[in-house]
Amino acid sequence: xxxxxxxxxxxxxxxxxxxxxxxxxxxxxxxxxxxxxxxxxxxxxxxxxxxxxxxxxxxxxxxxxxxxxxxxxxxxxxxxxxxxxxxxxxxxxxxxxxxxxxxxxxxxxxxxxxxxxxxxxxxxxxxxxxxxxxxxxxxxxxxxxxxxxxxxxxxxxxxxxxxxxxxxxxxxxxxxxxxxxxxxxxxxxxxxxxxxxxxxxxxxxxxxxxxxxxxxxxxxxxxxxxxxxxxxxxxxxxxxxxxxxxxxxxxxxxxxxxxxxxxxxxxxxxxxxxxxxxxxxxxxxxxxxxxxxxxxxxxxxxxxxxxxxxxxxxxxxxxxxxxxxxxxxxxx
Amino acid sequence: xxxxxxxxxxxxxxxxxxxxxxxxxxxxxxxxxxxxxxxxxxxxxxxxxxxxxxxxxxxxxxxxxxxxxxxxxxxxxxxxxxxxxxxxxxxxxxxxxxxxxxxxxxxxxxxxxxxxxxxxxxxxxxxxxxxxxxxxxxxxxxxxxxxxxxxxxxxxxxxxxxxxxxxxxxxxxxxxxxxxxxxxxxxxxxxxxxxxxxxxxxxxxxxxxxxxxxxxxxxx
Ligand SMILES: Nc1ncnc2c1ncn2[C@@H]1O[C@H](COP(=O)(O)OP(=O)(O)O)[C@@H](O)[C@H]1O
Ligand SMILES: [Mg+2]
Numbered sequence: 172x173x174x175x176x177x178x179x180x181x182x183x184x185x186x187x188x189x190x191x192x193x194x195x196x197x198x199x200x201x202x203x204x205x206x207x208x209x210x211x212x213x214x215x216x217x218x219x220x221x222x223x224x225x226x227x228x229x230x231x232x233x234x235x236x237x238x239x240x241x242x243x244x245x246x247x248x249x250x251x252x253x254x255x256x257x258x259x260x261x262x263x264x265x266x267x268x269x270x271x272x273x274x275x276x277x278x279x280x281x282x283x284x285x286x287x288x289x290x291x292x293x294x295x296x297x298x299x300x301x302x303x304x305x306x307x308x309x310x311x312x313x314x315x316x317x318x319x320x321x322x323x324x325x326x327x328x329x330x331x332x333x334x335x336x337x338x339x340x341x342x343x344x345x346x347x348x349x350x351x352x353x354x355x356x357x358x359x360x361x362x363x364x365x366x367x368x369x370x371x372x373x374x375x376x377x378x379x380x381x382x383x384x385x386x387x388x389x390x391x392x393x394x395x396x397x398x399x400x401x402x403x404x405x406x407x408x409x410x411x412x413x414x415x416x417x418x419x420x421x422x423x424x425x426x427x428x429x430x431x432x433x434x435x436x437x438x439x440x441x442x443x444x445x446x447x448x449x450x451x452x453x454x455x456x457x458x459x460x461x462x463x464x465x466x467x468x469x470x471x472x473x474x475x476x477x478x479x480x481x482x483x484x485x486x487x488x489x490x491x492x493x494x495x496x497x498x499x500x501x502x503x
Numbered sequence: 504x505x506x507x508x509x510x511x512x513x514x515x516x517x518x519x520x521x522x523x524x525x526x527x528x529x530x531x532x533x534x535x536x537x538x539x540x541x542x543x544x545x546x547x548x549x550x551x552x553x554x555x556x557x558x559x560x561x562x563x564x565x566x567x568x569x570x571x572x573x574x575x576x577x578x579x580x581x582x583x584x585x586x587x588x589x590x591x592x593x594x595x596x597x598x599x600x601x602x603x604x605x606x607x608x609x610x611x612x613x614x615x616x617x618x619x620x621x622x623x624x625x626x627x628x629x630x631x632x633x634x635x636x637x638x639x640x641x642x643x644x645x646x647x648x649x650x651x652x653x654x655x656x657x658x659x660x661x662x663x664x665x666x667x668x669x670x671x672x673x674x675x676x677x678x679x680x681x682x683x684x685x686x687x688x689x690x691x692x693x694x695x696x697x698x699x700x701x702x703x704x705x706x707x708x709x710x711x712x713x714x715x716x717x718x719x720x721x722x723x
Contacts, residue, residue: 223628252630263625266720267643277629279639308719321625328629 172364173199173222173332178231180217180388191217193388195231199381201331204358204365206375206396208411209385215368218385219336222366223255224248236331253281256325256363260337262317264309270296270320271305277327288327295323299353315346322353326363333357335367339374351378372411376400376468384408401431401495412470426482427474431495432460432467441492442473449484451477508691511678516698518592519674522664526596527657530603537563537604538611539637549623549633563605571602571663575670595664595672603660610652614645647718654710658703665699675699 180192191214199205209215220226221233224240233240235251243251264273271292278288296302299319309317318338325333335354339347355378357363367379375382375396383393384407391405403409413429435441446453453473460469477485489496537559543549544556569577575598579589586594618641626640642649668676675695683692715721 225624225627249630249632252628255628257625257628259621259625261619261621263619263621265622265640265644266619267646268719276626276639280626280629280631280635310720324629334628 172201172203172236173366174232174234175221176232176234178218178221178228178233180214180221180226181229191388192221192228195388195390197383197390197393199332199364199366201364202358202362203381204355204367204379206367206369206379206382207385208369208372208375208382209407210370210411213385213407214388215370215385216336217388219334219366219368222332222334223252223257253277253328254330255332255334256322256328256330257334257336258318258321258325258338260340262309262314262321262341264317264320264324266309269306269308270301270312273309273320274324274327277324281328291327292323295326298326298357299323313346314342315350318342318346318350319353322350322357326357326361330363332364332366335365337368337370340369340371347374348377354378370411372400384411397433401433402497413472426476426498427456427472428485429497430471430473430489431497432469432471433495434466434468435492435494437462437465437467439492441494442471444492445485445488448488449477449481451475451481451485508682511682512675512691512694512698515673515675515678515695516702519661519664519676519699519702522592522595522599522667522672522674523657523661526599526603526664527607527653527660529596529600530607530656530660531653533600533604534607535611537608538615539641541608542612542615542641543633543637549627549636559608563608566602566605567609571598572666572669574598574602575667590671590673592664592673595667595674599660599663599667602663603656606659607652607656610656611649614648614652615641617648618644647714647720650710650714650717654707657706657710661699661703661706 175195175197178192178195179190182189182191195218207215207218217226221228222235224233228241231241235255238251240248240251265276268276271289274292274295275285275288278291283291293302293305296305299322301316301319301323304312304316304320309320312320321338322333333354338354339350342350351374354365354367358365358378367374369375379396381394382396382399383390384399384403384405385391386405386407391407392399392403399408400412403412430441442453442455453475456472456474458469458471460467460471475485486496541556541559541563544552544559546553546556566574578598578601581601582589582594582597585597588594622644623636623640626636631639664672664674665676665679666672668674668678669680671677675698679692679695682688683695
């Protein structure tokens with residue numbers, strides 16, 4: 172659906188040159204919810220803007236449905252942009268238009284008749300749950316509501332792809348969750364492929380099926396969310412998953428285990444069993460787990476001071492339980 | 504005598520309003536496209552074009568850097584060619600428009616610059632053409648700011664029109680120079696000053712009220 176072939180973007184001004192995206196190749200399949208994660212300044216926004224050519228790649232090719240967009244003329248490109256919706260961190264709604272008029276905007280641009288556009292806009296308002304706000308102005312809405320309007324607007328022309336640049340970064344955690352749920356629903360019900368830019372692992376974990384980890388303009392690793400989360404290979408991915416890891420690595424004598432729950436029963440007292448079975452005390456350094464439908468998801472960091480033999484027992488126990496783990500601290 | 508002065512002042516007010524309003528309207532007819540042009544051709548804007556931007560920029564700056572009174576005199580042949588005369592309020596409209604159009608262009612440009620870049624970006628992402636961005640995004644989003652600008656333009660053009668009164672332009676400026684200055688009637692001078700202040704205040708007040716009414720960024 173979307174394919175990047177050796178794409179680089181260099182910002183060139185009279186004094187400086189800056190390579191924001193460097194030789195990036197990746198592919199988003201139809202139906203994916205594809206996450207692009209990285210710290211601020213990694214080049215994520217530049218990359219996503221290369222998808223709809225808001226930013227023209229310096230070199231490389233961008234394909235959309237097999238068409239090379241970098242070779243498309245301006246008129247043709249505008250037609251393709253109508254097949255790609257986009258939402259932003261700052262919502263970017265038209266402040267002088269009502270909610271309904273905002274959603275009508277892309278339809279006006281596409282040349283849809285006024286009546287038809289209005290009907291479609293009302294349909295979309297229902298989809299995002301804001302029927303009662305049709306005549307409100309953006310200034311009268313909360314952040315979450317604004318983003319819902321932005322989503323409705325982005326979907327107005329029935330796009331095949333929805334690009335989201337930090338769409339939840341300006342929202343509180345609860346609103347974030349509801350927006351992500353809405354995106355997932357759109358993906359499943361309408362079959363819209365979604366590309367999500369974020370700096371939060373939680374966002375990727377909640378809805379993405381694939382993820383690319385970006386740093387310094389380069390994609391450092393790419394794969395299914397499960398693979399990257401369970402077995403991060405790049406330093407950036409590790410930092411994003413385990414923000415405190417660097418400090419932990421300095422703890423020398425202490426041994427740290429990262430245990431990852433991937434849908435094991437949350438009714439089973441895993442840690443307690445681990446302690447009893449190996450006869451060692453563990454200290455929980457941090458946990459980021461969630462109970463979804465009786466299953467545990469997330470990770471836990473535990474610290475212990477046991478020797479090799481006990482360590483082996485712990486590992487055996489975890490393997491038996493089918494729980495992923497990774498050793499930190501002084502590695503053997 | 505008093506009756507005569509009052510009639511004179513009323514006529515002055517009428518002429519001043521006539522010159523100011525007509526000139527402002529005409530200055531906007533020229534200034535809005537000029538302002539839009541200089542904005543959209545600027546670097547990183549929707550129709551970046553160095554040459555066109557430079558040319559419009561130079562024209563605007565050239566006219567703006569000539570003091571109005573000098574422009575007025577320099578334009579006399581042109582004014583005669585357009586209006587058939589150089590005296591009276593209708594003739595004065597010619598130099599007023601020439602002087603005000605570049606000023607309006609700058610006001611328009613600065614209003615457009617206030618439009619959030621993210622909104623323009625979103626419009627682009629939705630497949631808008633440059634013309635659609637100008638008519639459906641830039642101008643409507645800048646509307647409140649454009650109207651604020653127009654109250655500034657009105658006050659400035661009113662000031663220019665008063666200067667024009669010194670060289671046969673009519674209006675309150677002419678009353679002030681002919682009676683207040685040449686005939687030492689200080690009280691007439693004072694009244695014209697007060698009238699000018701009131702007119703400017705009126706423009707501002709009505710303008711701001713109107714802007715507050717149409718601006719949707721404030722919660723109602
Ligand atoms: N128009 C531009 N001109 C010059 N440098 C830019 C421009 N846009 C982005 N950059 C630089 O490119 C880098 C990546 O930016 P961005 O793609 O916004 O990163 P992210 O979205 O991951 O935070 C940053 O260092 C930024 O300063
Ligand atoms: Mg960004």
